[in-house]
Amino acid sequence: MGLTILLTLGRLPKGLELARALHAAGHRVFVADPFKLHLCRPSRAVAKCFMPPAPALHPAEYLDALIDIVRTHSVDLIIPVSEEVMHVAQLSGRLPKGTRLLCPPPARLQQLHDKSEIMALVEAAGLTAPKTCLGDDPDCTELMGQAQTVAKPRFGCSGGGLRFLEAGAALDAALKRPDWVIQQRISGEERSTLTFCRDGEVLAHVTYKGLIFSGTVSVCFERVDHPAIEAWTRRFADHTRHTGFIAFDFIEDADGTPWPLECNPRLTSGIHFMDPSDLAAVVTGHALEGPVRVRPQRRFQEGHTALTMAYGRITRPKAFWRALRTVASARDVLWSLSDPFVFPAMTPMSWPVLEQVLFKGRTFGQAATFDIEWTPPLWNGFGDQAGAPSGQPARAEAS
Numbered sequence: 001m002g003l004t005i006l007l008t009l010g011r012l013p014k015g016l017e018l019a020r021a022l023h024a025a026g027h028r029v030f031v032a033d034p035f036k037l038h039l040c041r042p043s044r045a046v047a048k049c050f051m052p053p054a055p056a057l058h059p060a061e062y063l064d065a066l067i068d069i070v071r072t073h074s075v076d077l078i079i080p081v082s083e084e085v086m087h088v089a090q091l092s093g094r095l096p097k098g099t100r101l102l103c104p105p106p107a108r109l110q111q112l113h114d115k116s117e118i119m120a121l122v123e124a125a126g127l128t129a130p131k132t133c134l135g136d137d138p139d140c141t142e143l144m145g146q147a148q149t150v151a152k153p154r155f156g157c158s159g160g161g162l163r164f165l166e167a168g169a170a171l172d173a174a175l176k177r178p179d180w181v182i183q184q185r186i187s188g189e190e191r192s193t194l195t196f197c198r199d200g201e202v203l204a205h206v207t208y209k210g211l212i213f214s215g216t217v218s219v220c221f222e223r224v225d226h227p228a229i230e231a232w233t234r235r236f237a238d239h240t241r242h243t244g245f246i247a248f249d250f251i252e253d254a255d256g257t258p259w260p261l262e263c264n265p266r267l268t269s270g271i272h273f274m275d276p277s278d279l280a281a282v283v284t285g286h287a288l289e290g291p292v293r294v295r296p297q298r299r300f301q302e303g304h305t306a307l308t309m310a311y312g313r314i315t316r317p318k319a320f321w322r323a324l325r326t327v328a329s330a331r332d333v334l335w336s337l338s339d340p341f342v343f344p345a346m347t348p349m350s351w352p353v354l355e356q357v358l359f360k361g362r363t364f365g366q367a368a369t370f371d372i373e374w375t376p377p378l379w380n381g382f383g384d385q386a387g388a389p390s391g392q393p394a395r396a397e398a399s
Contacts (some may be wrong), residue, residue, distance in 0.1 A: 001323025002026040003284060004074055007139045008066065008088050009033050009081035010040030010049060011353060011368055013302055013333040014267045017295040018079065018279070019045040020339060025280035032069060034062075034371055035352040038332055039334065042341040042349060048073075054371035055087035063090055077102060081284065083157050085266045086113060086374035102283065103244050104265060110376060112246070112265040115154050115181045122260055125239035126345050127232055130259050135180035140171055148185040152262075154199055161288050162368055179375075186251040186259045192218070193248050195233050196282055196292065200241040202234050204292035206273045211299070211326050212306045215363030219309060220301035220330050223273045223294065223319065229258045272333050299330035300335060304346055306330070 005022055009015050016039050019029045020044045023045035023159045030047060031040045033055040040046045066088065069075065078095075080088040089106045102110060115132070120130040128213065131147075134154070143149060144165060151163040151172075158369035163175075167240045175182070189209070196204040207226040210218025229250055234349035237246070247264040271279070278292040310323035335343045347354070356367030 002028055004028045004030070005074040005077045005079060005154050005198070005284075006030045006032060006066070006069060006073075006075045007040075007079050007081055008084050009038075009372065010046070011038035011350075012082055013033050013039065014271045015081040016040050016043060016045075016094055016342065017276075018081065018267065019043060019300065020336065021276035021280040022284070022382060024276060024338075027280070027284065028077065030069065030073065032066060037349050037351055038228075039342060039346070042345045044339045048276075055084055056373050059090075061089055062087060063094070067094060071096060075099055076202055077284065079266050082372065083266070083369045083374065091395065104242065108240075109265055112263045113374075114157060114376075115152060115156075115183070115262050117261075117394065118263045119183075121240065122236065125236050127235060128257060128259055130184040130186055130261070133179060133181045135171070135175045135177045135182060137182075138175075140182045143182060143184065144169055144171060144384065150183050150185050152181055152183070154179045155183050157365075157369055157373055178234070183261070186253055186261075188229040188259075189252045191224065191250040191252055191258065192221075192268060193229060193231060193250070193258045195246050196279075197237045197242045197244065198282070199243055199245065200238045202237050204274055204279065204287070204293070205230055205233060206250050206294060208270055208273065210310050211330070212301070212310055212323060214305055215365050217363065217365035218269065219328055219364070220299070220306040221269055221272075222299045222330075226252070226258070228252075228256060232258050232260075238321040268302070269302075269333075273297075274332075276340050298333050299326075300333050301327060301330035303332035303334065304326070304350070313336045367379070 005027050007015055019040055022029050029045055032050040032052050035051060036051055040363050041049055050069055053061040055062035077100045085103050089109045090105050095101060106246050111121060116134055119129045119132040131143055133143060140240055145168055147165050149165045151165060153161045178291055191207055191209055193207050195202055206223055207229050208221045208223045208263040210221050212220035245267050247268040249261045250258045251261060252258050273294050275293040275295060278288055280291055281288055306327050310327055313319040313323055334346055353367045356362045357364055
């Protein structure tokens with residue numbers, strides 16, 4: 001008998017990919033998303049959609065809404081999809097007996113998400129890491145005097161707030177705070193990963209690179225073979241005994257050494273490269289004879305966004321035609337013959353994201369996460385709010 005599974009975001013293709021994989025394996029899939037319109041709504045893979053409050057604005061009410069869904073519909077498994085994982089993790093210890101939550105506990109999750117703490121954890125595992133310090137650390141002056149650096153929000157997402165600083169640059173007063181990180185800038189090729197682990201054992205892994213970007217988020221990507229990065233990831237997983245999805249962004253330097261830039265303890269676009277049946281098996285706790293297989297296709301894309309980015313280069317003919325050739329070579333992540341209604345409904349279902357891009361100047365990545373971002377209790381009092389009862393249920397939406 002299949003499980004009843006709740007995915008906590010439906011607006012992104014990676015959530016749709018997971019929903020389709022779980023549905024094909026015989027599970028009943030629910031989706032909870034603060035957006036009324038999202039990609040999973042027209043999908044045959046989704047039994048019902050719910051509309052909880054936005055966790056970035058109403059964290060306590062959001063958690064109460066999820067618990068209401070779990071209890072009302074006897075949910076067996078909750079799987080976070082994107083940045084909302086930081087909020088969903090706060091359900092730990094509040095769920096009915098028998099309901100599993102597929103993510104690390106809050107303290108470990110915050111350590112992985114923290115762009116400073118993750119580097120300390122990497123070094124403790126005996127792995128390479130760029131020099132990193134907090135904005136209010138006196139060591140930042142020495143680091144900035146020696147090398148090119150990158151300043152970024154300590155708990156940021158989707159590349160928001162990145163600043164590239166030349167060697168010898170003075171640290172802006174606005175960055176001399178504990179919620180900013182200054183990191184040594186490594187030159188080389190960008191690589192990304194997605195890994196699924198159980199108690200430190202790597203069950204699924206892919207390494208890929210971005211081909212077309214919206215801001216800093218890749219919307220067309222290609223799987224690459226990189227033994228050094230895979231070995232790095234396996235060592236980290238074993239050291240931390242990680243369970244669940246985990247992803248890293250790397251820079252591969254001229255010597256082939258992988259340098260981690262940050263950790264994303266959640267799903268990424270790497271899911272599109274994984275075999276759906278194997279993926280559904282491992283996330284629901286089943287054993288496979290070997291690791292999760294990868295699909296034969298090496299390139300995937302979020303076609304609408306990738307094409308939009310390509311047309312943004314139309315005034316540069318060589319770059320424009322190069323981007324169009326890349327788009328033509330990649331498989332769209334939304335189109336499915338067995339789930340045909342998502343692709344034609346893509347534009348209206350993406351309107352809450354498109355509205356932010358068109359009228360508020362956000363990148364696609366920022367527009368898709370502005371209402372689910374998380375900041376720690378040190379800055380927003382989240383810890384005090386999370387346990388406060390509100391009694392506000394989510395609204396069920398026919399899918």
